[in-house]
Amino acid sequence: MALEFCCPRRARCYSSKKVDRRDVASPVEREGADLAAQVSGFGGSDGQFSFEGFSSASSSCIDGESIERQLESGRLIDRTINAMIVLGAGTYAITKLLTIDHNYWHGWTLFEILRYAPQHNWSAYEEALKKNPVLAKMMISGIVYSLGDWIAQCYEGKPLFEYDRTRMFRSGLVGFTLHGSLSHYYYQFCEELFPFQDWWVVPAKVAFDQTLWAATWNSIYFTVLGFLRLESPASIFSELTATFWPMLTAGWKLWPFAHLITYGVIPVEQRLLWVDCVELIWVTILSTYSNEKSEARLSEAAVEASSSSLPSSPEE
Template structure:
């Protein structure tokens, strides 16, 4: 078992960004597909919706969060001292998620539904986010405040994105069940 973790760790260190993007994209796609089939009991998979989640997982979590967690935050606040971990958890939950995660998620969701990306689509996305922000933040904090204490305080840097991907499988299920519909059309 230890040898397997070492091999995976070597892969993560060798191609961290590509591995991160592949793992998180597949995870998000599969989490949404599972919610659709098992929780919502849909006969057919809404592939467009799952692609939204998969694309978002790949680009946001796999790329943006990789650099934010492992380079920006770790560069500015290195280490695992309790005060440093608290700062990284606070910045992730109070700045990164509300200011980057949710606006990006809503914008991608709306752009794929409208099949275009322009100012009207982004404004519609931000309006929807404004309508939902408190519930979104509370759901996010319930998962990510404790999870990111572990992310920054315990998990080795090369394992952070796989750890976050594992935890976020459950979180994506919550997000998919509360914000998964993409049938709205922007005019």
């Protein structure tokens, strides 16, 4: 009886101890399994440690530094090229102006060279107007429009040698190919349109210049620059309609006073040179305004593109 009584009891005791051991061991085993899973997260199938996460992060940092170095190298090359263009063009221009009489310098003093240089440069300019007036005026307008755009970029806050060469080339190309030649024929047409010597002729020419001719030239300038920037016709037309009236009225703050001298004092063949000198101010305004509108339009297009690319939230 005792044996029969004790055996079940011992069995119950043994079974209860096994249950307790399982209850105690199971949290330990789970902790060990979690630790093994964490360790295996850093390693491969063999349980060895791996540094893939660290290597990817370090490689991304290296790639970022490499890209930054490449960008800085590109900016340095651009600044060097821009400096060479500015210094080269300036040196060439000053040399040509000062050495106009180099064939006659024998025995001249420095004072005599500087004294006669302006007079003889003017004589050379008049001779060029007689030989090929259109080409001479095209050259002047191309130089003025390039210089004006460079001044505009410096006025916008860009460093002296970090200007946009492509933008300056576009403006100079428009000045060379269109402004010089069209202005040459326009001033001749204006003289034939008003062949009188009365007092009202000069105000009439100024009014005609600041309405029909100014509107025509501003439209040509903005349209051609838009095509050179590879913009769509719709975008060019939108820019033209947005800037037409503001630019026309902005010109009235400067040009009517300048054109009182243009049509009242300056001879016909010399008018473009005088106008181009004033254009250094006007091209700065014109180029700045054109590029501000273009950059604003591009930023708006980028915002619209990014907003349209965002996925719409699903309806609940």
